[in-house]
Amino acid sequence: MRLSQLFTRTTRDTPADETARNAQLLIQAGFIHKEMAGVYAYLPLGKMVLDNIVQIIRDEMNAIGGQEISLTALQGKDVWEASGRWSDEVVDVWFKTELNGGSQLGLAPTHEEPLTNLMKRFISSYKDLPAYPYQFQTKFRNELRSKSGLMRGREFLMKDLYSFSKDQAEHEAFYEKCSEAYVKVFDRLGLGDITYKTFASGGSFSKYSHEFQTISPVGEDTIYVHEGKKLAINQEVYNDEVLASLGITKEELVEKTAVEVGNIFTLATKYSDALDLNYAAEDGSSEKVFMGSYGIGPSRLMGLIAEHFADDKGLVWPENVAPAKVYIARLGDNPDVVTAADVLYDRLTAAGVGVLYDDRAIRPGEKFADADLMGIPKRIVVSDKTVAANTLEVKNRQDENTEMQSLDTVLTSLGVAA
RNA sequence: CGGGGUGUAGCGCAGUUGGUAGCGCGUACGGCUGGGGACCGUGAGGUCGCAGGUUCAAGUCCUGUCACCCCGACCA
Secondary structure: OEOOOOOOOOOOOOOOOOOOHHHHHHHHOOOEEEEEOOEEEEOHHHHHHHHHHHHHHHHHHHHOOOEEOOOOOEEEOHHHHHHOOOOOOOOOOOEEEEOOOOOEEEEOOOOHHHHHHHHOOOOOEHHHOOEOEEEEEEEEOOOOOOOOHHHOOOEEEEEEEEEEEOOHHHHHHHHHHHHHHHHHHHHHOOOHHHEEEEEEEOOOOOOEEEEEEEEOOOOOEEEEEEOOOOEEEEHHHOOHHHHHHHOOOHHHOEEEEEEEEEEEEEEEOHHHHHHOOEEEOOOOOEEEOEEEEEEEOHHHHHHHHHHHHOEOOEOOOOOOOOOOOEEEEEOOOOHHHHHHHHHHHHHHHHOOOOEEEEOOOOOHHHHHHHHHHHOOOEEEEEOHHHHHOOOEEEEEOOOOOOEEEOHHHHHHHOOOOO
16 A cells, blocks of 8 residues: 555644553554544554454454354344343443334344344254354443553454354363464464463353453453463452362462453353254254353454554554555655665565555655554665665564665565565 | 543644633645755634523633543443
8 A cells, every 4th residue: 555545644642532552552553543432443554453353363263163144233122131131230231222113222242142043043953053153243332431442442343253062062172172263363463472261250151261361561350370381360260169170279370460352151051041042952852052152352452462562663563463564665756766666566565465655755754753653564665775776675663773685585585476 | 330630723732810812743835855753934724522601701700511531340
């Protein structure tokens, strides 16, 4: 993308109404726009980051048999009444509204009920199981107070996968598989080193569950980490019973603050009971479907990644999620420089390498500042100097020093045939 | 939902004892400059959050209301 064409712009000042570093930087760099507290719009560069995160999750969900769907945000109350969750006393974050005729509707805060109900159309025999539908959906939760920028919104994106299994054994095998897939997701997002599978409370679903917690000073959860076993225990279930069951002593654990980036729950037959989701077993008897749910918040991850890697110059995106791999800073508009920069841009673009091409008529300092603020992994300068030497100047976002490289070397290093 | 704070140009802000609104950034045009957000000049840009009240006169005082931020409680 040519920056002369991009409609967003960076700003020097940080927004006054944000204290969360992730929101400040993302707004300053033009990645997002704040619509209201806890509600953010994604602008071109921000949408690219979000899409990259979504795609990584999609890859891994597909790899374990997930089938992508898209459920509705508008929900009738019937299915929720069946499980007892329509009541504001049970679920206190509902946004509710109604049709012209007066029928009550809710903006879905999650999707267990409607999906379970939907699956009744397709699950009638053991031959129909297991099934692993998942979606990326906007969830609406009327939080009393929203904060931390993208990390706790009233409207946010969530990947939720639901497993429908014949029995507990089949469920547990998938539960483990999904857990492994989550590890891959966080590795690919660059958070693997600081993300721990965490033993946690099952909330309204079951006694225990697992969360994936990423160590971060802006986190809202307290966890106890066991480095050797690469696992952790959430403070809410930090007790002797849990410690004993995991074969761990308190002395081996270190207290940390963390952000919940994923969770996996065993739902068992809670929803199949409530909504009568049954199947005919091999012997002809009617059995309840055994369920699980598995969530990851891509928008929260975007905020966390922004927050975690940022430095005093701005955002620093891991390569896998960056809106572009390369930032071409073209200094000046001498014909030879323009030609050299255009050639580089065209070669990379043709090869599918994401590029932000700064072809704007502004001073070099501004281009460097924007390249840093936007957090693009590799910056390549094309100028009179580089053209005269028949080279390109390359600098990685985190490095101080630059390096002169030939066009071929640059292309090869980016996986493009020279 | 309790406590505290803030709403003035696209963004960041100033505005004294009430007297009819200003600065920086950005933006338009011209000049100059050309490797870390330069500089000079000339412009455009406002329902002072909203509603009511007091007053000859309200950005400024009073009442109500909406929104935003922080701390707490709650929460993927």
